[in-house]
Amino acid sequence: MSLVRRCSRTxxxxxxxxxxxxxxxxxxxxxxxxxxYAEPHCYDLCAEHSERLTAPRGWDVVRLSDGSxxxxxxxxxxxxxxxxxxxxxxxxxxxxxxxxGGSGPGGTTGNGPATGQARRxxxxxxxxxxx
Numbered sequence: 001m002s003l004v005r006r007c008s009r010t011x012x013x014x015x016x017x018x019x020x021x022x023x024x025x026x027x028x029x030x031x032x033x034x035x036x037y038a039e040p041h042c043y044d045l046c047a048e049h050s051e052r053l054t055a056p057r058g059w060d061v062v063r064l065s066d067g068s069x070x071x072x073x074x075x076x077x078x079x080x081x082x083x084x085x086x087x088x089x090x091x092x093x094x095x096x097x098x099x100x101g102g103s104g105p106g107g108t109t110g111n112g113p114a115t116g117q118a119r120r121x122x123x124x125x126x127x128x129x130x131x
Contacts, residue, residue: 005038007046016044020053029055032064 005016019035020043022028031050035042045053055061 005034005044007049008043009045009049012046012049014046014048017047018045018050019043020045020050027059028062029053029059030062030064 006012007014007016008020016034018031018033019039021030021032021039021041023030031045031053034044038044053061
C-alpha cells in the first residue's frame with residue numbers, strides 16, 4: 001500500500017506534487033519536484049499552492065521544474081557514488097601526502113600550497129585561486 005503525501009498547507013488535503021525548501025543563508029525559497037522522502041524543515045505542496053507560492057520581501061524564488069530528470073538514481077549515479085565512497089575509504093600514505101597537504105593530527109590536513117585544499121575528515125574546502 002502506497003501512502004500519498006499531502007500538502008503541508010493548513011486545511012489542504014490535496015496530494016503533494018512539489019517540495020519547498022528555504023535556504024536562509026541565501027534568502028532563497030527553492031521549489032522543486034516532490035522529494036523522495038518527507039524531510040524535516042521541507043514543505044510538500046499541492047499543485048495549486050506551488051503555483052501560487054510567494055516568498056518574503058527581499059527573497060528569491062527558484063523553481064526547479066526539470067521533468068526530464070530521473071526520479072531514481074541512474075546506474076551511472078550509483079557507480080559514481082560507489083567510486084567516491086571507495087576513494088574516501090582508501091588509506092592514504094602519510095609520507096606521500098605530507099608534501100601535498102597530507103594528514104595531520106586529528107584527521108585534518110594543512111593547506112597544501114600545490115592543491116589549495118584544506119581537509120577535515122571526509123570534507124574538503126577548495127580555496128579560490130585569488131585568495
